[in-house]
Amino acid sequence: MRRLAHVLVLAATSLAIPASVVAAPAAEPLRLGVGLFQPDKDKNDATYRPLADYLARALERPVQLRTVDSWEGLAKSLANGETDIALMGPWGYVLANHHAGAQAVATILYDGKPEYFxxxxxxxxxxxxxxxxxxxxxxxxxxxxxxxxxxxxxxxxxxxxxxxxxxxxxxxxxxxxxxxxxxxxxxxxxxxxxxxxxxxxxxxxxxxxxxxxxxxxxAPLPNDAVALRKGLADDADFVARLRAALVGVGPALAQEPALLPPHYTGFVESDNGFYKPIRDAGLATGKLQARP
Missing domain, CATH: 3.40.190.10 (Periplasmic binding protein-like II)
Incomplete structure (x- = not known):
């Protein structure tokens, strides 16, 4: 009887634990790769860490930031799955799209414009x-x-x-x-x-x-892209949430001006078609080979 009573107490205690107390599995971190926009890696990391932290809050998922010191290297890391999300130059994006199916989801704005020279x-x-x-x-x-x-x-x-x-x-x-x-x-x-x-x-x-x-x-060129590796780009719900978070950066700058470097004013939704001029130049120079 004593043993039965002990079992019943344990069972009652287990049933009384709220579901919220049971730890949910931790979300896998997103790996955010950023090109070397600043003079050195340390300054680049410090400059873009507020954006990484903002995305972590908006997406409710840890975001690991790393600077990749060449555009070619960042394109390769996105293509081979070492990077999930990349803020990268247009040509690097086109390379990653052409060779590995990476997809642009947004373009950064500079003084309110999505283009540069x-x-x-x-x-x-x-x-x-x-x-x-x-x-x-x-x-x-x-x-x-x-x-x-x-x-x-x-x-x-x-x-x-x-x-x-x-x-x-x-x-x-x-x-x-x-x-x-x-x-x-x-x-x-x-x-x-x-x-x-x-x-x-x-x-x-x-x-x-x-x-x-x-x-x-x-002539005007499309600004840097926010691009996703192919597997992540196939998740329509994630793409929609990321785009909403990025579009929200512009309004958030009023309260958090460190989210982006000076003159960068937010993001606008875009897609692969916006980078056609870069793709055309790649094909014209022979740096890209036309697909059959």
Whole structure:
């Protein structure tokens, strides 16, 4: 009888435990990859951590942030499943979409606009006024996953019948920030960049506007994409919740201005079609192969 009473007490105690006390399985963290928009990884991580924390709250799921220091590397990490969500350059996104089915869900806004420009810069004493003056000079592209630093200027040069390796005296590939710095220091004659980066470096005091000049500007290009790896992009409910969270960043900036760097004003919904101009340039340069 004593043993039976003990069993009955245990059973009653178990039944009295509220369901809310039983721990639910922890949600698997989302891995957010961000391109190197700032001069170094530490600053980049600090800049985009508020956005990662905001998404974690909005999606009710942990978000792990990491900076990937090349656009090509970020595209590969999204394609091979190491990254779930990426804030990445347009060409990197197109590569990840073409090779692994990654999908754009939103585009970042800069001063309220979803577009930006590729540029070519030189120092004021170089004597360079146009691309015709670049023959035999040193020229730097960004890494091969960069839209404005590589794909778009390469495409424009090809339309002019120019092969960089034979036209320029020396061709380099380096980071956007290094291109701007080395041009102002007269280490490089010229290089490719994008207007947002040059403006930001001037605003931060990293370079002086009078130490460089723009001599070529592209047509408008779609801004950086928020893209999902294919498996996650197939989850329509998750896509809808992520888009709603991203669109909510703009209004939230009034209370949390650190959510995005200066001049970035939120996100707008977009999809793969918005990045068609980048895809067309990739096909035209042979960097993408047309699908059968």
């Amino acid at each position: 590729a540029i070519m810069v030189t120092h004021p004493e170089s004597g360079i006024e146009s691309i015709a003056d670049l023959e035999g000079r040193t020229f730097a592209f960004g890494d091969k996953g960069s839209t404005s630093g590589y794909l778009i200027p390469l495409h424009h040069l090809m339309t002019l019948g120019i092969t960089p390796e034979s036209y320029f005296g020396k061709v380099l590939h380096t980071a956007h920030q290094a291109i701007e710095t080395q041009v102002t220091q007269r280490v490089l004659d010229a290089g490719a960049d994008y207007n947002r980066n040059r403006n930001a470096m001037i605003a931060q005091g990293l370079i002086r506007a009078e130490d460089s000049k723009i001599f070529w500007t592209s």
